[in-house]
Amino acid sequence: AQKVTQAQTEISVVEKEDVTLDCVYETRDTTYYLFWYKQPPSGELVFLIRRNSFDEQNEISGRYSWNFQKSTSSFNFTITASQVVDSAVYFCALSRGGSQGNLIFGKGTKLSVKP
Amino acid sequence: DGGITQSPKYLFRKEGQNVTLSCEQNLNHDAMYWYRQDPGQGLRLIYYSQIVNDFQKGDIAEGYSVSREKKESFPLTVTSAQKNPTAFYLCASRPRDRGQMDTEAFFGQGTRLTVV
Numbered sequence: 001a002q003k004v005t006q007a008q009t010e011i012s013v014v015e016k017e018d019v020t021l022d023c024v025y026e027t028r029d030t031t032y033y034l035f036w037y038k039q040p041p042s043g044e045l046v047f048l049i050r051r052n053s054f055d056e057q058n059e060i061s062g063r064y065s066w067n068f069q070k071s072t073s074s075f076n077f078t079i080t081a082s083q084v085v086d087s088a089v090y091f092c093a094l095s096r097g098g099s100q101g102n103l104i105f106g107k108g109t110k111l112s113v114k115p
Numbered sequence: 116d117g118g119i120t121q122s123p124k125y126l127f128r129k130e131g132q133n134v135t136l137s138c139e140q141n142l143n144h145d146a147m148y149w150y151r152q153d154p155g156q157g158l159r160l161i162y163y164s165q166i167v168n169d170f171q172k173g174d175i176a177e178g179y180s181v182s183r184e185k186k187e188s189f190p191l192t193v194t195s196a197q198k199n200p201t202a203f204y205l206c207a208s209r210p211r212d213r214g215q216m217d218t219e220a221f222f223g224q225g226t227r228l229t230v231v
Contacts, residue, residue, distance in 0.1 A: 006157075009155070035219065037222075042224065043203065043205075043224055043225040043227075044222055044223065044224045044225060045158075045205065045207075045222040047219045047221075050219050091157060091158070093158075100209060100218070100219060100220060101146050101148050101163065101207060101209045101220040102148065102160060102163055102173075103158070103160070103220070105150075105157030105158040105159070107155065107156055108155075108156075108157055
């Protein structure tokens with residue numbers, strides 16, 4: 001069975017702290033994609049990153065970084081020097097096979113960044 | 116501007132009534148999807164369509180129906196058979212469901228349905 005687990009339901013940090021959001025996945029597909037989406041209070045999902053199963057390189061984009069480890073089936077997301085605007089719900093998602101739109105989502109982690 | 120438009124943003128329905136949620140995209144995408152989100156839960160796939168006049172059930176299709184008569188439109192009907200329809204509904208699209216195009220799914224702003 002395919003599954004995405006985000007064990008942290010809610011995280012609260014003070015501005016400028018670093019924070020890591022955990023994501024663990026299960027799949028038997030050999031080709032798959034992993035995603036992180038951000039959902040601000042307005043409700044729409046904002047795409048942050050995609051990784052395919054053959055690319056384990058970590059990625060950094062500004063204050064955001066992602067660590068993909070197939071050995072532990074994890075795809076963790078770190079925000080460095082968090083800001084109030086980072087407050088949102090963050091979802092990790094797994095594709096079903098090669099479909100980048102047919103996704104299995106984790107339950108999300110609500111991040112609150114306080115000034 | 117290209118994008119996905121969902122309407123209405125808020126929808127109220129009486130128990131036992133059918134209601135249709137609109138999703139329109141002008142991105143020329145072949146594949147479209149409907150997801151449901153409940154409080155504190157992730158999104159779950161209801162239906163998806165890879166091409167006009169074709170669609171498949173997702174994980175929670177019972178009590179819902181869709182049509183795909185035009186490429187740009189993928190309306191979702193919540194029928195009276197859906198036992199617990201109050202939720203946030205999100206529509207998404209991407210160029211093609213599978214293949215080499217390395218493009219993520221784009222999401223609309225959602226419709227919040229409340230049964231009263």
